[in-house]
Amino acid sequence: MTRAAAWTYGWLLVLPAAALLALFTHYPAVTTLWHSFFSTPRAGRASVFVGLDNYRGMLDDPIFWQALTNNLWYAAGTIPLSIGLALLMAVWVNGKLPGRAFLRLAYFTPTVLPMIAVANIWLFFYTPEYGLLEQVTKALGGSSHNWLGSKSTALGSLMLVTVWKEAGFFMIFYLAALQQISPSLGEAAAIEGASRVYFFRRITFPLLMPTTLFVMVNAVINAFRLVDHVVVMTRGGPDNATSLLLYYIYEIGFRFWDSTYAAALTIVLLAMLGVAALLQFGLVERKVHYQ
Amino acid sequence: MTAPGAASIPAGWSRPAETLAAWILGLLWVLPLAYALWTAVHPGEYATHFVPSAPLTLENFAKAWQAAPFARYFLNTILLCALILGGQLVLCTLAAYGFARFEFPGRKLLFALVLMQLMVMPDVLLVENYRTMGALGLRDTILAIGLPYIASAFGIFLLRQTFKSIPRELEEAARVEGCGPLQVLWKVYVPLARPVYVAYALVSVSYHWNNFLWPLIITNSVESRPLTVGLQVFSATDQGIDWSIITAATLLTTAPLLLGFLVFQRRFVQSFMRAGIR
Numbered sequence: 263m264t265r266a267a268a269w270t271y272g273w274l275l276v277l278p279a280a281a282l283l284a285l286f287t288h289y290p291a292v293t294t295l296w297h298s299f300f301s302t303p304r305a306g307r308a309s310v311f312v313g314l315d316n317y318r319g320m321l322d323d324p325i326f327w328q329a330l331t332n333n334l335w336y337a338a339g340t341i342p343l344s345i346g347l348a349l350l351m352a353v354w355v356n357g358k359l360p361g362r363a364f365l366r367l368a369y370f371t372p373t374v375l376p377m378i379a380v381a382n383i384w385l386f387f388y389t390p391e392y393g394l395l396e397q398v399t400k401a402l403g404g405s406s407h408n409w410l411g412s413k414s415t416a417l418g419s420l421m422l423v424t425v426w427k428e429a430g431f432f433m434i435f436y437l438a439a440l441q442q443i444s445p446s447l448g449e450a451a452a453i454e455g456a457s458r459v460y461f462f463r464r465i466t467f468p469l470l471m472p473t474t475l476f477v478m479v480n481a482v483i484n485a486f487r488l489v490d491h492v493v494v495m496t497r498g499g500p501d502n503a504t505s506l507l508l509y510y511i512y513e514i515g516f517r518f519w520d521s522t523y524a525a526a527l528t529i530v531l532l533a534m535l536g537v538a539a540l541l542q543f544g545l546v547e548r549k550v551h552y553q
Numbered sequence: 554m555t556a557p558g559a560a561s562i563p564a565g566w567s568r569p570a571e572t573l574a575a576w577i578l579g580l581l582w583v584l585p586l587a588y589a590l591w592t593a594v595h596p597g598e599y600a601t602h603f604v605p606s607a608p609l610t611l612e613n614f615a616k617a618w619q620a621a622p623f624a625r626y627f628l629n630t631i632l633l634c635a636l637i638l639g640g641q642l643v644l645c646t647l648a649a650y651g652f653a654r655f656e657f658p659g660r661k662l663l664f665a666l667v668l669m670q671l672m673v674m675p676d677v678l679l680v681e682n683y684r685t686m687g688a689l690g691l692r693d694t695i696l697a698i699g700l701p702y703i704a705s706a707f708g709i710f711l712l713r714q715t716f717k718s719i720p721r722e723l724e725e726a727a728r729v730e731g732c733g734p735l736q737v738l739w740k741v742y743v744p745l746a747r748p749v750y751v752a753y754a755l756v757s758v759s760y761h762w763n764n765f766l767w768p769l770i771i772t773n774s775v776e777s778r779p780l781t782v783g784l785q786v787f788s789a790t791d792q793g794i795d796w797s798i799i800t801a802a803t804l805l806t807t808a809p810l811l812l813g814f815l816v817f818q819r820r821f822v823q824s825f826m827r828a829g830i831r
Contacts, residue, residue, distance in 0.1 A: 263734075265656075268655050268656055268657060269655075269656075269657040269658065271651070271655050271657075271734050272651045272655030272656065272657030272660065273651075273657055274651075275647045275648060275650055275651030275655065276647070276648045276651040276652065276663060278643075278644050278647060278648070278704075279644040279645065279647065279648035279667070279704040279709060280648070280663060280666075280667070280704075281704075282644065282700070282703055282704035283666070283667060283670060283704040283706070285685070286675055286678075286682060286685070286700060286701035286704070287669065287670045287673055287675065287678070287701075287704075288666065288669070289681075289685070290678040290681030290682050290685065291673050291678065291681075293681050293684075294678065294680065294681050297680075297681070347578075350578075351575075351578070354571065354574075354575040355575075357571075359571075359572050359575055360572060361576065361579075364579065365575055365576070365579040366822075367815075367818065368579040368580075368582045368583045369578075369579065369582055370822065371582075371583070371586065371811075371814070372582065372586070374759060374807075374810055374811060374814045374821070375763070375807050375810070375811070376762065376763035376765065376780075376781050376806075376807060376810075377763060377765065378763070378765045378781045378784060378785055379781075379784065379803045379804075379806065379807045382784070382788055382799060382800070382803045383585050383586065383588075383589045383800065383803060384585060386588075386589065386592070386796050386799070386800060387585050387588060389796070392796070394584075394585075394588050426582065426585070430582070434822055483672075483674075486677075487674060487676050487677065489766065490765040490766060490781075493765070493766070493769070493785070494785060494788075494789075508676075508677065508766075511679065511680070512679065512766065512770070515679060515680045515683075516679075516683075516770055521680050521684070524679075524680045525680055525681070528677060528678065528679075528680060528681075531677055532672075532673060532677065535672050535673075535677070536672060539672050
């Protein structure tokens with residue numbers, strides 16, 4: 263094939279996908295930034311350039327700060343917990359436990375369900391007076407508690423749902439990685455008289471590092487991307503205690519129809535995702551040279 | 554510690570304790586689902602009454618099915634998943650082939666731009682994509698739900714990796730027999746990448762069967778709503794909060810995916826692994 267022909271083929275093959283990507287990823291990313299410098303058109307008032315006013319408004323917006331803090335707590339709580347549990351699950355399911363097949367199924371099943379269904383199930387689980395959690399606490403002599411309705415427990419309750427749904431998903435990746443570790447390493451360690459804990463800490467865990475990083479990238483993205491359960495379970499309440507950034511964007515953009523402020527908020531969310539990506543790739547560069 | 558050779562490492566007292574912990578966690582993990590299932594297959598008065606003698610019934614499912622147009626929602630979700638998957642398979646295959654096997658100016662830059670989508674996802678760009686769909690006159694259509702996802706950076710990346718791992722000798726053999734570039738793609742690359750296609754298809758369908766926020770925003774009528782949004786509309790409008798019916802509807806809408814998963818468990822798990830590990 264001539265060089266010109268290769269060019270033409272290359273371009274033509276890539277073109278359809280590139281066009282759609284440009285229309286629904288790059289173009290909206292740019293217009294989001296552009297619109298964030300304007301005011302939202304209202305009845306009788308056209309949109310005007312306002313510079314950084316939307317961002318200044320954001321600094322004075324207590325709900326934005328609340329949503330941001332919530333989201334950071336949410337990430338800080340769900341990411342390590344679901345990754346830790348996933349690792350534990352994988353190690354168990356990979357070993358010779360009785361009932362291994364059942365356990366694997368039990369851990370993984372929540373992953374297949376839509377978040378919206380999961381949220382419905384847990385909403386019922388948490389229902390005051392009626393739900394299973396209440397029944398258990400009452401049977402144990404505890405007092406009634408509105409888990410989703412009180413500011414102190416609502417976010418924690420949502421985090422639990424997320425961990426329940428995600429741990430099994432991450433387990434799969436650990437399981438795959440564990441199965442690739444050579445059995446001779448375990449045999450050698452046994453001959454040397456290494457304890458299981460020592461073997462895990464010095465051999466297994468370092469070998470799983472690439473997997474941990476991959477899983478972490480996914481966990482971080484999900485912590486900022488997935489708010490379906492907020493919509494179903496709390497609508498951000500009580501008193502914005504469970505509002506996450508993307509949920510707040512949804513509220514501002516599609517319930518208050520303030521599209522330019524929503525655009526400014528989106529830019530902040532994108533910036534956070536970008537920073538997270540850079541940090542993680544930095545980590546990957548330093549930590550992963552096993553494979 | 555748990556590699557196949559793990560048995561040779563002395564276990565000591567910790568084994569039974571670990572087994573117990575693993576089982577407690579496993580039971581905790583099935584509890585919410587088991588509870589939902591119990592509620593759905595028993596009459597309302599037994600929703601929180603756990604007695605073995607409680608009569609079984611499918612009435613809750615029948616009521617849920619009649620209370621909202623779930624048949625239509627099912628159809629919409631199936632159409633949506635088919636549209637997205639079909640589009641993704643065609644576009645991603647072509648683009649991946651272009652990136653993997655052709656030298657053209659701007660290839661590296663374009664590929665970097667494609668990968669940007671892994672971070673700047675359609676899930677986040679709600680406001681502007683809503684505006685674009687309005688300008689295209691597509692709001693409240695199934696096409697509008699699917700369009701932003703059809704050019705999938707993940708799919709392009711995955712297939713490009715796969716195509717690159719296929720030996721060039723195979724391609725050259727086909728060339729000698731007179732195949733053009735598209736025939737080579739169809740006769741050599743696509744068949745050899747079949748397991749990756751299966752994996753990608755499973756991941757894509759389960760993602761879009763479950764997707765919620767964007768469909769919630771862009772749809773507004775029974776004719777275009779997918780199951781997830783339909784379920785939410787159904788359970789959010791005041792039903793007198795009959796939990797038996799809501800859980801029945803919840804299980805109903807997830808049943809195909811759940812059954813598919815139970816039947817093809819091994820396939821599913823392998824697919825998720827294959828699609829995840831790069």
